[in-house]
Amino acid sequence: MSALTTAAPGAPVVELDLAELRRDPYPAYAELRRTAPLAWVPSVGRHLLTRYDDIVHAEKLPEVFSSREEGSLLLRTVGPNMLREDDPDHRRLRAAAEPPTRPRQVRDQWAAAFERTAHKLLDRIAGRGEGDLIRDFAEPLVAANLALVLGLRNASAADIADWSRAMMDGNSNYADDPDIWLRAERATRAIEEAVAEMAEVTRREPDGSVISSMVHAADPVALAEIQNNVKVIIGGGVNEPRDVFGVGAWALLQRPDALDRALKDPSAWKRVFEETARWISPIGMYPRQLTQDYEIAGVTLPAGSRVALVIASGNRDESVFERADEFDLDRPHRPHLAFGGGPHFCMGAWVARHEVSAIAWPLVFSRLKGLRLDDGATASDSGSAAGSLDGWVFRGLTSLDVTWQATA
Amino acid sequence: MPTVIFQLPDGTERKVIAASGTVLMQAAVSGGVEGIVAECGGNASCATCHVYVDSEQAELVGPPNDVEDEMLDFTAAERRPTSRLSCQIHLSDALDGLVVHVPEEQV
Numbered sequence: 001m002s003a004l005t006t007a008a009p010g011a012p013v014v015e016l017d018l019a020e021l022r023r024d025p026y027p028a029y030a031e032l033r034r035t036a037p038l039a040w041v042p043s044v045g046r047h048l049l050t051r052y053d054d055i056v057h058a059e060k061l062p063e064v065f066s067s068r069e070e071g072s073l074l075l076r077t078v079g080p081n082m083l084r085e086d087d088p089d090h091r092r093l094r095a096a097a098e099p100p101t102r103p104r105q106v107r108d109q110w111a112a113a114f115e116r117t118a119h120k121l122l123d124r125i126a127g128r129g130e131g132d133l134i135r136d137f138a139e140p141l142v143a144a145n146l147a148l149v150l151g152l153r154n155a156s157a158a159d160i161a162d163w164s165r166a167m168m169d170g171n172s173n174y175a176d177d178p179d180i181w182l183r184a185e186r187a188t189r190a191i192e193e194a195v196a197e198m199a200e201v202t203r204r205e206p207d208g209s210v211i212s213s214m215v216h217a218a219d220p221v222a223l224a225e226i227q228n229n230v231k232v233i234i235g236g237g238v239n240e241p242r243d244v245f246g247v248g249a250w251a252l253l254q255r256p257d258a259l260d261r262a263l264k265d266p267s268a269w270k271r272v273f274e275e276t277a278r279w280i281s282p283i284g285m286y287p288r289q290l291t292q293d294y295e296i297a298g299v300t301l302p303a304g305s306r307v308a309l310v311i312a313s314g315n316r317d318e319s320v321f322e323r324a325d326e327f328d329l330d331r332p333h334r335p336h337l338a339f340g341g342g343p344h345f346c347m348g349a350w351v352a353r354h355e356v357s358a359i360a361w362p363l364v365f366s367r368l369k370g371l372r373l374d375d376g377a378t379a380s381d382s383g384s385a386a387g388s389l390d391g392w393v394f395r396g397l398t399s400l401d402v403t404w405q406a407t408a
Numbered sequence: 409m410p411t412v413i414f415q416l417p418d419g420t421e422r423k424v425i426a427a428s429g430t431v432l433m434q435a436a437v438s439g440g441v442e443g444i445v446a447e448c449g450g451n452a453s454c455a456t457c458h459v460y461v462d463s464e465q466a467e468l469v470g471p472p473n474d475v476e477d478e479m480l481d482f483t484a485a486e487r488r489p490t491s492r493l494s495c496q497i498h499l500s501d502a503l504d505g506l507v508v509h510v511p512e513e514q515v
């Protein structure tokens with residue numbers, strides 16, 4: 001099967017400007033859902049699938065909508081990895097890596113350390129009375145947590161965050177910028193060394209981390225496989241929880257009633273998490289490639305067709321979510337698509353849920369008294385007018401400037 | 409081919425004839441049973457295919473496996489003694505007539 005880089009016969013062709021898509025993809029998605037739920041978008045080089053039901057359908061058919069995509073930038077950046085594999089190889093790697101990310105492990109093994117790190121970061125900034133909650137808190141927190149869960153005791157939170165950024169840039173290096181490739185390569189080499197060292201250590205002393213779990217997997221995993229999969233996890237594991245944290249905090253700071261509710265009833269943080277992930281999904285889309293001819297959304301796609309499952313659009317589908325553009329904690333519970341579906345359902349889901357909704361938000365809002373957005377950091381309900389919201393493949397706040405009452 | 413009955417939170421009932429060798433979650437999804445979300449497609453990692461086995465039949469179905477037991481602590485609706493993940497219940501003729509209750513919430 002070779003990758004087709006043209007529109008399927010009969011597929012509508014829709015021109016979308018990538019810069020506009022980064023700034024605010026939601027109006028374009030609404031239009032696509034209405035008029036062309038499967039459309040070839042030349043600037044993306046893929047068919048965009050934008051309706052909720054069609055996306056769910058595709059997710060449940062991994063044997064047709066394959067994760068193995070030819071010419072994938074992710075493959076170029078990190079090498080073969082479970083995100084771009086189908087079962088049974090995907091399953092073997094996932095089974096090896098997954099145990100430390102299951103919810104009970106998160107609660108029993110990691111939560112206390114997550115909390116200590118959050119307190120430490122807040123101790124550092126509490127006296128200042130102002131800061132950027134992304135740079136000063138969320139990013140170092142999730143990076144430190146990730147280092148812990150992965151078992152990279154030999155890397156700092158700053159290393160993890162830098163590596164993640166370098167790989168994410170490589171992964172979206174459609175312009176083929178050689179400097180970006182160089183930085184990505186440096187990051188991946190550094191990760192390979194760090195993983196090799198910790199794999200050796202945990203071979204002797206298992207420590208319950210992802211690396212340790214992969215080293216001791218019943219179904220053997222090679223060192224190169226551990227290295228590549230750790231790269232992928234670092235690539236996604238920083239920005240996704242960081243972005244849910246940022247967008248959710250930003251949404252609440254503009255909605256005192258919702259914030260008040262969460263502060264009075266801690267069980268509401270869970271709803272805040274799921275609604276945030278639905279409203280502005282940290283991952284906006286992921287690619288699939290057809291293994292056979294298949295009809296979806298009224299178009300027959302030939303084998304080899306490239307498709308993007310636009311989960312950010314599915315999460316705004318008005319046939320499923322009423323007033324879908326609004327952030328609303330009281331909407332009827334319908335499953336969102338932010339974690340993906342099927343065998344690739346986000347492995348970090350339980351880690352992210354816990355570190356963000358049980359630890360990061362409650363601590364930030366209880367410790368930083370009088371927290372409010374810096375002037376200028378407001379936005380409309382569509383989540384599109386803020387200067388610092390950016391991206392469509394990945395979307396989040398690049399900064400969240402706030403003030404609070406400084407404590408001595 | 410076993411027949412299984414899903415009792416929905418609104419009091420209605422859905423009867424599904426399952427293909428042999430499938431798991432209960434698949435029977436629900438292909439039968440279009442509302443309320444079985446099954447985000448992870450049967451890999452015991454999402455806890456959104458939760459059901460309550462009818463107490464009369466709980467023994468017939470058996471207890472959850474280890475991974476499932478862990479996930480059941482994190483379902484959206486409360487865990488009960490007969491809680492199971494439907495993706496971990498393998499159907500056979502012995503389970504013909506199985507009745508399960510679909511909880512109010514999965515996410």
Ligand code: FES
Binds near residue numbers: 494
């Ligand atoms: S389908 Fe995800 S746990 Fe059963």
